Amino acid sequence: MFRFLVTFLVVLYYIPIVSQEPVAIHLSEKDGLPDKEFYNIIEDKQGFIWLCADKGLFRYDGKTFKNYTNKEKKGHSVFNLLEDNEGRIWCNNISGQFFYVEEGKLNTFIDLSLVLKGELTFFKVEKEHLIVFSQSVIYYINKNTKLIEKEHAFNTAISQPISIKKEMFIASIDSISVFNNKYDLKEKFSIKGKNESKLVEGRTKVFKIDSLLFINQVRGKINTFFKINFLEKKATKLENLKGVEKEQIYDVLNKDDQIWFSTTNGVWVYNWVNNKFKEERQFLKGKNVTKTITDKDGNFWFITLNNGVYVVPNIYIEKYAISEASKGISVLDKIDDHTLYFGSNNGNVGLYNIHTNTETTIVMPNKSRVSAIKYNPRKELSYIGKDINGYVLDHKTGLLKDVFKVSSVKNFLILENNDVHIVDHKNTYLLKEGNFKKLKYIYTNKRPYTSFYHKKDKSIYIAYVDGLVKNDSLRSSKTITYNNKPIYGLSITDTKDGILWVATFKDGIFGLKNDTVTHHFTTKNGLVSNRIEKIKADHNNLWIATDAGIQLLDTKTNIFKTLTKRDGIISYDISGIEIMKDKVVFSSSEGLFSVDKQNAFKEQKAVEVYFTEVEINEKETKLAANYKLGYNQNAIKFSFNVNGLKFNKKGKYKYRLLGFNKNWITTAIGETSVKYNSLPAGDYTFQVQPVLTETQIKNKIAALNFSIKNPFWKTWWFISGAVVFVFVSIILYYRRKIRKEEQQRLVEVKQLSLDKELIALKLENLRSQMNPHFIFNALNSIQEYIILNQKKLASEYLGKFANLIRTYLNHSIKGNITLQEEIDCLEMYLELEKLRFEEKLNYTIVSYGNLHPSDINIPTMLIQPYVENALKHGLLHRKINRVLKVNFHINDKTNVVKCIIIDNGVGREKAEKFKARSYKKHKPFATKATEDRLALLNYGKEKQVGVIITDLFEDNNPVGTQVTISIPFTTL
CATH class of the missing domain: 3.30.565.10 (Histidine kinase-like ATPase, C-terminal domain)
Incomplete structure (x- = not known):
């Protein structure tokens, strides 16, 4: 890329980086995870996550883990999860027992311990049969009679079955068997290739990409892969899977024409390109990952044998593995579309290649913070401002060309004639042709925050502590205001349409055209916060870093898209934004991370809320659509939930009680219950609706109806009787009172x-x-x-x-x-x-x-x-x-x-x-x-x-x- 010379002023060294990692959430015991050793995972049609673990079967609704067990189950561990057409969850154990969950209970379907004799098997659940795949025999068990109707034996160990269209494929060591939808053997052909005499260890694995079928076998302790050609009835050995050739492969996931191998050394991702596999990336290196799935929200779930569960909410947000010393990045620039250029709080300057994932660190003469940095591609020079002195680095020679006595530079601007405009903590300078011997003062004793060169009208905008000022080519100054008030800018950029955008520390973002505010965005019309850290234009899009999330604004449609820490953003303390070819890179106190422009923002889908519990007078009640309650059953608590990790981490709920109030009330994040105390008699409907602030999708409303009877003393018969009683009582009272007064008179x-x-x-x-x-x-x-x-x-x-x-x-x-x-x-x-x-x-x-x-x-x-x-x-x-x-x-x-x-x-x-x-x-x-x-x-x-x-x-x-x-x- 560049050649750097080691001089007495600059020390340069390279740090190789293995890979970039997506930002993962590690679920462990502190999150309520009931175990750390997991064997299988699925998501059911309702959005529940089911986990097979050493300690048993668990269901996760995004908040809590629920255990399922029964008295007949032998041991704790369960394996091989699947969901049948009726929505029941099935699993089995090493003792030969098969279970299904129905109406919240784990039921034992059959015990085949005498048949399987301790062998852990795969299985399928069809409409009329449970099909069990042992090491070398397929058992067809009638679900009604629970009898083995037929068996199909093989000479060698067989794979887990895989379905393509209406056919079932099973691989053995040397052949593939194809069964039709009536479980009859349709055809069988050999896959043994030439010179493949090495002993196959373990069971063969079968996976597919679209209609292409592949098998994996361990031969001589090496993972060997074959592509199956059905027309020619042969297997073609594949190369280029070096990353996983010596790893134990637990599971294979086909995702968007990519193959994800869950192994003893993390997850390896391969693309199928030009009739061969190409290694793309590796996740969770060193972790014993047993299975990988994606849920309905696009989250990736990784289960491990000894480290619990990892969830990647957004695979397209990646953290670059820069050195620990470089993590406190203070400023960011770029050399080209694959090389980032940054300065850090420890005083050094670094370069990072996002294609080769390598870091180059340049140790500067003093350890004061790098306050500003700018690369001039026309001269291959960069200007480095520090809290003490400033420097010019020649990228062709690697030498520090100049040292200048300007400290705490806020920003460098490279003008079209190679002049350099500089603002420091109190002064403004112009460096003619980049020559520090021609350093010229322009303004003094006025503290700026940043500056920006607007190429369209060749003007310089400076955000001072007391407002925004425009300096044009005629050296005249103009203060820009909004509603006769100053604009306090922190970051400035311009979009392709010529609009100048100014981010502020408390008033959101202003868009200026011809020095007049034409746009103003705040939390009232889309921003997640009015405090803006940085902004950067990308054509007519605007990337916005706030203290509450990162947003992308389409300035033509005024539509916002939002990413938060729950989506994988590692920090909101953003010090720089750079637009690369297909990614946007952010620098922060936690280092560098990137966002994929096209794929990072997931398509928002409607979510469904359901009631989990109803408590009446603090006693749990069976869920129903309607309740008729007595007058003293008037303390009611409703609990509800939306399945999935994403909603429970960032979603809220709106609720109201019709018959009591008509206005919607919004809960806090994570609040999933509402309680009413001492409700009066009447007819009510409780409604709840899930809400995600960054989406306009209106989710369905869930509702429960209930009525509270009047107390008996408010019924017509009681009121009539009470009136008669009061009337008679008044008569008796006055008669008694007269008699008492007479007695009192006699006593007196x-x-x-x-x-x-x-x-x-x-x-x-x-x-x-x-x-x-x-x-x-x-x-x-x-x-x-x-x-x-x-x-x-x-x-x-x-x-x-x-x-x-x-x-x-x-x-x-x-x-x-x-x-x-x-x-x-x-x-x-x-x-x-x-x-x-x-x-x-x-x-x-x-x-x-x-x-x-x-x-x-x-x-x-x-x-x-x-x-x-x-x-x-x-x-x-x-x-x-x-x-x-x-x-x-x-x-x-x-x-x-x-x-x-x-x-x-x-x-x-x-x-x-x-x-x-x-x-x-x-x-x-x-x-x-x-x-x-x-x-x-x-x-x-x-x-x-x-x-x-x-x-x-x-x-x-x-x-x-x-x-x-x-x-x-x-x-x-």
């Missing part, structure tokens, strides 16, 4: 009467508490203090007496007082009584509990009468050592305070005797008033005041009395 009348009685009892209680004897004794004490001239004591006693009378009067007007107030009142009363008893009375008042006496309320005038009784009837008759204890136990859990009054008086029996002597037969006034008041206080109450009087004895002798009063309280 009675309550008024009770309140009057309670007031009277309070007055009686007050009178009882203000005992005349106590008052006379108190006054006598005061008189005695005065006579004895003890004025201070008389005054103090009179004050305490007055306080006690005042307290009683205050309490008499209250319904409740605090316990502390009751205790204080008792203290005052007992202090005066102690004086009356001439200090021969000892008393204590103590309270216990978590609540303080000041925090609780009790009824007024309740305790003092019992204390007075203890003094009057018990302690009064005792002459010495009089003791009175008053204890309060506060229970904050039951809200009850117990008042325990204990005296060591003579006891109730003796007190009664003393009372009899005084001829007082009537019941004491204070006691009766207290009992009547208790009865009133307890009236209608759940918690009542209780009084228990207990006589205390010691050795059967009375030693006092205990009164226990249980008083419900309320807290403040």
